[in-house]
Amino acid sequence: MSAALKAALEDLLRCRRLQEEGPPLRGEDRRLRPLPTGIQGVDALLGGGLPRGQVSEVHGPRSSGRTGLVLSLVAASMARGSLAAWVDPADRLAPASASAAGVDLARLLWLRGGARGPRARGLPEAVAAVATLVGSGLFEAVVLDVAAVPVHELGRLPGSTWIRLQRMVADSPCALVLLAEAHVARGPAGASLELRASAPCWSGAAGPGRLLRGLGTELLAGRHSPRRVAFELQAPV
Amino acid sequence: MYGCLHSPRPLPFEGSLLDIAREFTPRVEGLGTTVLLDLHGLGRVWESPALLGRSLLAAGRGRGLELQAALAWTRMAALLAARGRAGLTLVPPGGEPEVLAPLPLELLQLPPERRDLFHRWGLKSLGDLAALPAVGLAERLGPDGARLRRMARGEDDQPLVATPRAESFECTLELEWPVDGLEPLSFLLARLLEPLCAGLRARGRRAAGLVLDLVLVDRRLYRRALRPAAPTAEPRTWRTLLLLDLEAHPPGEAIAAITVRAEATPARLVQFSLLDPAQPSPERLAETLARLQEWTAAGRAGSPALVDTHRPEAFVMATFSPPSQAAVPALPSAPRLALRAFRPPLPARVSLRDGEPAFVSAPGIRGAVVDRAGPWRASGDWWDVAWSREEWDVSLGGGGFYRIFRDRMREAWFVEGEMD
Numbered sequence: 001m002s003a004a005l006k007a008a009l010e011d012l013l014r015c016r017r018l019q020e021e022g023p024p025l026r027g028e029d030r031r032l033r034p035l036p037t038g039i040q041g042v043d044a045l046l047g048g049g050l051p052r053g054q055v056s057e058v059h060g061p062r063s064s065g066r067t068g069l070v071l072s073l074v075a076a077s078m079a080r081g082s083l084a085a086w087v088d089p090a091d092r093l094a095p096a097s098a099s100a101a102g103v104d105l106a107r108l109l110w111l112r113g114g115a116r117g118p119r120a121r122g123l124p125e126a127v128a129a130v131a132t133l134v135g136s137g138l139f140e141a142v143v144l145d146v147a148a149v150p151v152h153e154l155g156r157l158p159g160s161t162w163i164r165l166q167r168m169v170a171d172s173p174c175a176l177v178l179l180a181e182a183h184v185a186r187g188p189a190g191a192s193l194e195l196r197a198s199a200p201c202w203s204g205a206a207g208p209g210r211l212l213r214g215l216g217t218e219l220l221a222g223r224h225s226p227r228r229v230a231f232e233l234q235a236p237v
Numbered sequence: 238m239y240g241c242l243h244s245p246r247p248l249p250f251e252g253s254l255l256d257i258a259r260e261f262t263p264r265v266e267g268l269g270t271t272v273l274l275d276l277h278g279l280g281r282v283w284e285s286p287a288l289l290g291r292s293l294l295a296a297g298r299g300r301g302l303e304l305q306a307a308l309a310w311t312r313m314a315a316l317l318a319a320r321g322r323a324g325l326t327l328v329p330p331g332g333e334p335e336v337l338a339p340l341p342l343e344l345l346q347l348p349p350e351r352r353d354l355f356h357r358w359g360l361k362s363l364g365d366l367a368a369l370p371a372v373g374l375a376e377r378l379g380p381d382g383a384r385l386r387r388m389a390r391g392e393d394d395q396p397l398v399a400t401p402r403a404e405s406f407e408c409t410l411e412l413e414w415p416v417d418g419l420e421p422l423s424f425l426l427a428r429l430l431e432p433l434c435a436g437l438r439a440r441g442r443r444a445a446g447l448v449l450d451l452v453l454v455d456r457r458l459y460r461r462a463l464r465p466a467a468p469t470a471e472p473r474t475w476r477t478l479l480l481l482d483l484e485a486h487p488p489g490e491a492i493a494a495i496t497v498r499a500e501a502t503p504a505r506l507v508q509f510s511l512l513d514p515a516q517p518s519p520e521r522l523a524e525t526l527a528r529l530q531e532w533t534a535a536g537r538a539g540s541p542a543l544v545d546t547h548r549p550e551a552f553v554m555a556t557f558s559p560p561s562q563a564a565v566p567a568l569p570s571a572p573r574l575a576l577r578a579f580r581p582p583l584p585a586r587v588s589l590r591d592g593e594p595a596f597v598s599a600p601g602i603r604g605a606v607v608d609r610a611g612p613w614r615a616s617g618d619w620w621d622v623a624w625s626r627e628e629w630d631v632s633l634g635g636g637g638f639y640r641i642f643r644d645r646m647r648e649a650w651f652v653e654g655e656m657d
Binding site for chain 2: 038039061062063064065066067068069071072075076079083091092093094095096097098099100101102103104105106107108109110111112113114125129132133136137138147148197200202203206208210211212214215231232233234235236
């Protein structure tokens with residue numbers, strides 16, 4: 001199909017509002033289009049979203065909004081009909097939270113570690129699974145959740161681990177996201193997002209009937225001369 | 238010319254008449270204890286119809302069956318003559334009404350009301366029915382009457398419809414030297430799977446499952462059966478799945494012979510939509526899940542599915558099988574704070590002040606409660622395994638927001654998870 005004909009088709013779809021955002025046509029290279037996080041301020045800061053074909057990281061201390069941000073990214077990806085994978089060596093994902101964030105659970109492949117016994121899956125197995133998922137080309141977003149993995153265990157991984165993963169993801173339209181407590185790694189063109197929690201938001205005065213309404217958080221993009229944006233994550237019901 | 242073989246007694250196994258008939262011609266129609274043969278063109282092979290008929294009966298006797306045979310120039314005449322007359326019957330061309338006339342009317346296998354009607358009319362034989370005027374019979378019984386009269390005269394109403402052979406997709410390779418190891422086995426599997434999958438595709442089939450039988454050097458049979466999420470006829474996909482399975486479940490001995498048997502299923506017809514994103518290839522999905530076998534076998538991989546209950550953490554792990562076209566949940570208006578669950582919930586010591594949590598201590602978590610929301614009480618499943626809890630959202634001085642709860646059945650505190 002010629003480029004002019006393809007462009008005319010996409011214009012036709014948009015004019016007739018058959019879709020708000022034209023999906024990738026078959027065979028179209030989607031690598032140039034970043035993966036939106038679904039949070040307007042963050043996407044504007046990143047120039048559209050997280051880059052595809054790169055290892056990116058989202059890190060911060062506890063209760064800084066890391067998981068909420070990554071779930072929003074996964075939900076936005078699924079809203080376009082894509083698949084996502086969540087590799088969870090510490091088994092910390094709450095499906096109800098993911099569903100409340102808009103994640104289509106039927107399109108989410110969840111690999112859970114954390115079990116004890118001979119079938120326990122640790123961090124090396126999780127990294128191997130990430131390599132399999134990235135190499136399959138089936139998933140638009142692959143998340144490796146190492147936020148609850150002790151630092152000494154992360155340090156035991158071979159130094160070339162992240163370089164190999166970057167090489168694997170470089171030829172794919174997939175975005176590999178590391179969810180961590182501190183800086184781990186990122187690709188040469190990957191995003192490094194640090195979150196810092198600010199004040200929580202409560203509904204009403206202290207006392208019975210009060211609810212946690214949300215959490216304000218500040219995002220810093222880039223390790224040197226970071227750019228900042230603040231946003232709020234609403235509390236789950 | 239048509240032939241017919243009929244067994245007046247029940248057959249020892251289904252398909253025995255078809256096997257006999259296929260020794261003479263490939264076009265046969267099976268009708269239970271009767272089989273029709275299309276003998277057109279066999280005049281050059283057999284000297285006379287009588288010799289062919291005697292050979293058919295001899296073939297039956299060779300398998301321990303006493304059969305009745307008929308050869309005629311119409312399908313119906315051969316069928317009725319074989320069912321109604323013992324031994325061999327040769328119906329000359331144009332002589333069908335005369336040969337069939339004395340045979341009983343029951344050979345037409347009439348419905349009860351039609352049989353009773355003909356009995357009241359005094360009809361006993363095919364000749365009696367054939368002698369009735371065609372127009373009068375049609376006026377009284379409609380098109381069915383005319384059809385029955387034609388049948389009684391040995392005239393055809395339908396052609397012979399050949400019964401297709403039972404499909405079998407199986408390849409076997411006996412090795413001159415035993416093989417040990419996955420690498421040499423990979424080449425052998427490719428040799429078996431290429432023609433097997435080509436045969437499937439040629440018949441418009443896919444393999445929904447594959448059975449691999451390995452005869453080991455100690456004469457044991459080692460069997461592995463695979464059934465991916467979607468049928469496929471790609472030899473590369475099947476080879477990868479088989480090798481991954483054998484890597485996880487090695488046979489333990491060298492292999493002397495290999496048999497691969499496919500469970501055929503009609504090919505899947507899918508029309509893709511211009512407006513929807515491309516769906517994942519089922520073959521690639523099956524390969525990927527096979528490579529994650531260590532996770533899937535332990536039940537630690539799949540799609541979570543929420544259970545419709547108020548009980549906290551109620552979900553089940555389902556097989557990852559993304560829907561081809563399904564409504565995607567609407568995105569929330571604002572991004573949501575997520576709960577990072579502790580499994581199992583962490584036992585905690587909570588100090589209270591005025592009935593509210595003031596200090597929380599749990600493995601890896603410690604701090605004074607700076608702010609709190611709650612209590613929110615919930616309970617359920619009183620008819621089964623009851624649960625009752627009192628939940629609090631707390632902000633600790635050392636940092637972090639947590640959901641803690643008091644189990645009112647056990648009177649104990651736990652940390653359910655951290656808000657992140």
